[in-house]
Amino acid sequence: MSETNVIPGSGSPDAFDIQGRETLETRPVIPLGQKGYEDGQPRMGFFTDTTVCIGCKACEVACKEWNDVPALPFELTGDSYDNTGALGADSWRHVAFIEQRKPVKVVQDAGLTTPASGDTDFRWLMSSDVCKHCTDAPCLDVCPTGSLFRTEFGTVVVQEDICNGCGYCVPSCPFGVLDQRQDDGRVWKCTLCYDRLKGGMEPACAQACPTDSIQFGPLEELREKANYRLEMVHEAGVTDARLYGADEEEYGMGAFFLLLDEPEVYGLPPDPEVVTRKLKSLWGPAAVAAGAMAVGVVAAFAGEGR
Amino acid sequence: MNARPEVSVSEEARHDGRGTGAEARSYYGRPVLKEPVWSREIPWYFFSGGLAGASASLAAAARLAGNVELARRARLVVLAGAAVSPVLLISDLGKPERFYNMLRVIKPTSPMSVGTWILSAFGTSVGIAAASKVLGVFPRLGRLSGTAAALLGPALSTYTAVLIADTSIPVWHEARREMPFIFAASSAASAGAAAAILTPVEAARPARRLAVGGALAEIAGVEVMKRRLGKLLAEPYEKGEAGRYDRLATAATGLGAAVMGMFGRRHRSAVVAGGALVLAGAALERWSIFKAGFQSARDPRYTVIPQRERRESRARADG
């Protein structure tokens, strides 16, 4: 059986490959340092246009169905219609619901769906969040086992047969994407439907999205589209629209967003950083401190005769 | 950059309900980051690893200085620390195989990978050295291993600081320049204290010095770190569990150092009491730092406000 058609995310022998054959998880560890890009394979990603999101959560459900992600405990949060709360081991897509007393300029040509209603000007923002598949992914950098790897599509994926549950990637992610699953201690997150991509299919969430709020494609193209869409929305008078994560210079994201308010309102960090690439300020002081300690120890013997 | 719009009424209400300040906007006061998933073994490992590492250096220095008494006691501490440390790590991971998973790769970008190799090399060296001593075989190899452990010691004591600093947890990452010094100082203090307790008073002077010096450096280091972090990011170190541990740590370390420094020369009991306090202080300080990380991850203010300020100052700089 060819290795390329194996579904990641299924270590058990009752997994099926894309052709529907039974399979065992056999994908090898991608050797260190290898980016894994194939010739001509562009980097793939998501552009999530939250101005057209209707909060239907089809993306959440499709993701769970396809990837066999367990349900969360049944609990009402009281936070608008969001009972998922956040991204996590058992929620790889998360639709945020934000209620604001603030008018939305509804201009037809822009195709905005956010309602303006009643005499109390009001808007209900919805946005489907996901792993950003960072250009320089802190989670990948810190992973001590090589479980997190970069695929030929430029995405970042956990190999759950290699993950040892060390949990290091969890606090390293600037977006709080990764988390441990309680029962097995391993971490789980969006795979950008690695198995589907290999089979030439679009990710489950993007396919299920009825409004094309989630758009999947080559990142370059998506960025162009996004810029165009932003212009359109601005022209329509919705001046607080902005792109988040579309600028490689600031922080490269393979999944980026068109938002209608500041990122933190959606639970996103306003200025994420690739913490792991500050090697000098991370290891430098440690080297000095280690030296200082050695010196200190030696100094403790100062004046002691032999 | 747009001017920041008014916080919506309902949002504000929710914020107040959750005790989050109004100066940061957030998604229902929910954290942006995930809290680390590490369990209580981890701060103890920071302590034991640091203790073992610094003790290895201490043992080697003592050997070089000809203080056999002290070297022997320190080696005992090294052995204990080296034995406990991997046990703690494996216990956090759940299964032993999971530790070996980390030995399949070396990743310079991952302090945990680097650290795992340091700990493994250290443990192996210590193991060989001890075996050679106990069994009386391969003395050269034994000495060589002891030296190796001594050289690895400072790395073992400080890499854990890099490990936590190399995350998105604001109070850890922003303290990346100070954290290794605190860890080093605290490790040295605890190594000194442990050896001082075990060693007869006459032979233990360097250990006491190390304990007192390390303790003072630790207290100073924490103070410097908090100042540099600024008011907001120092908060998690001063509030809640972390704050309690920090205050206890400072008190214990300070008192321990004072007792040991003033009475250690004469009274073994003062050494034991002071040493125990310094050790406790070192452990408490690791716990404080550990908990502060969780606390800062839990509250979006610590993520959002510094990033927002960074953004805005960058925007200002850009004109």
Add this chain to the structure above:
Amino acid sequence: YDVDTWQYAGMEVSGSAGKREQGGVTGEQAHYAQGGQLEHGEPTEMDESLEHPRCVFQLLKKHYRRYTPEAVERICGCPKEKFLEVAETLCENSGRERTSAFCYAVSWTQHTVGVQNIRAATIVQLLLGNIGRPGGGIMALRGHASIQGSTDIPTLYNILPGYIPMPHAHAHAHQDLDEFIEKNAAKTGYWGNMRAYMVSLLKAYFGDAATEENDYCFDHLPRLTGDHSIYPAIMGMMDGWCKGFFVMGENPAVGAANGKLQRLALANLDWLVVRDFSEIETASFWYDSPEIETGELKTGEIGTEVFFMPAAAHTEKDGSFTNTQRLLQWHHKAVEPKGDCRSELWFMYHLGRKVREKLANSTDPKDRAVLDLAWDYPTLGTHEEPDAETVLREIGGWDENGDALESYLPLKDDGTTTCGCWIYAGCFADEVNQTARRKPGSEQSWVAPEWAWAWPMNRRIIYNRASADPEGRPWSERKKYIWWDEEQEKWTGEDVPDISPTKRPDYEPPDDATAEDAIRGDSPFVMQADGRGWIFVPAGLTDGPLPTHYEPHESPFENALYGQQSNPARQQFPRGDNPYNPSDGQSGTRVFPYILSTYRLTEHHTAGGMTRTVAHLSELQPEMFCEVSPELAQERGLENGGWATIVTTRSAIEARVLVTDRLAPLRVQGRTVHQVGMPYHWGSKGLVTGDSANDLLGLVLDPNVHIGEYKVATCDIRPGRRPRGPALARLVDDYRARANAHAENGGARA
């Protein structure tokens, strides 16, 4: 209520759909409409100048003079500016170059004026020229899959397939086929051929047994004796005369208003058959329901024999769905049903077969109807599943040679054609299942006529003659759809023309013309006897020819326009087990000061049987909740995330609270009124459970289609959870007493 006075002067018409024969619980005299009398296709009395005081235009003007934007604001609480914004947008987007559509669902229908709400849209769309044109129309966004289909081939008691009325037992004890046709068919318009449709239907029902001599078994059809819709039937269960109940794909214990009444009714049956995927509340009421909890029902004392039969899902069976634009789409079985799960088709066919076997030797005349049925569908596979395509083919019809019909045009009234539903005739044309066509949109015109099949005659836009001007030219290039081709002497364009293809735009019918031939070439509304869109409705409705503002049955406000508070024709059930809250003008109104409305969530479906059983949906909306404004929360001490108890005279339920600006308080008639909003998806079964909103609502219906007023009632709300056990009944009793709406007087208006 005298509907005769609504008729046009000089001609009598019957409605093309809806109530043809008046008569129901309100017991009015039956109204028999005659075919219209047209002169050269024109009504006898017409005023082109629109100045006659009783012409439709003047009546319209007079009637709606008081319905100003200011009145909208005062009565509805919708700011005048918002209303004008909508109105102006609509007008700007209607005309030669642009069209607008109304899409509605139950926000408009679930009122005691439900049908009149849609009628209002009809008037607006006709006036704006938005009917019969691409991008125009009034779309009922149908709820369940194939709700449209279940009206076309009805599960309703008062119509036969294709909107042919059900014969009534009143008036003449022995109405024969001819008389029935005479009373119900129009002479002009497509209803002029009703006899052909009816006879072909009877041939489909009774096959060879239906002959000219026996009136094609017309006598075998059951006769209406009154209102046999679901709610009167439920009352019948309560009262003991309705003894058995088949529930197939419904969950009335949760989904129907006055849940308690529904469950008590179920408990009073002899037998109950529930077919569903899981044991829904309607099947489990006898051991798990609020009444068991309060002690009002005791399992040991319930005599109902409950048969639960597992059902096959749409993925497990062949069949069709008909959606809102009359599109029939075939679905193929993907997997065999598991275990004992079977399709409805299987169940009904084999049930019928067994009943017929048991009656085979009966000589009782009343069994003839069953024995004469053409009940001979081939079955497939080990489950002996009837072949669904043969059923579709029978619906689509065949001619004297047994060949599938192309359309309904060849239907004859002499028993030579067979057709299960005349409007569906042609769905199996050329012996091909036309509804299963799936040609990709990229491979055909933008109208996509080869995707599935639309009734009638695969016509995608009904009344599309209106897409061309009276001379037959497109109204504009942008909106061109069908038009008259002078060279070819026929109608052509993107769709199947809704006019006979060679009828010239300037065609004037001779006086003796009947059926479609009696309609002029410039009149698009071929189903109507006069070929015209009806702004004023002279027949077919029970409550009025022009939509009129009435307050809901339970309202905290008085009718600002009329002395009559609520729709006088609304169907009420004023009885002890269906009490009503006092409405404005009655004492005790202030006991229930808030407006209650119910609605859906994306994450759940209706009574929840298909969603509260699915973990990946349950987690998304795990608990029953109610929504209130911050103002109401403050007024009543409600906390976001906390509990509230909501009370009406029917019952009290509990729900978690969401405080939200979405449920803004309204300024109505100078007063502020608060609303309580609630999803109605919860019940006691499934992965996530909760109290049912329908336990709060009373049964009061629109008089035309008997839809319940699910969108408005009055209520009270208080913090905290509801009492348990008998204390619950005491709480409700206390409210009733205070509201002076005691069970005895049924809370009906004084």
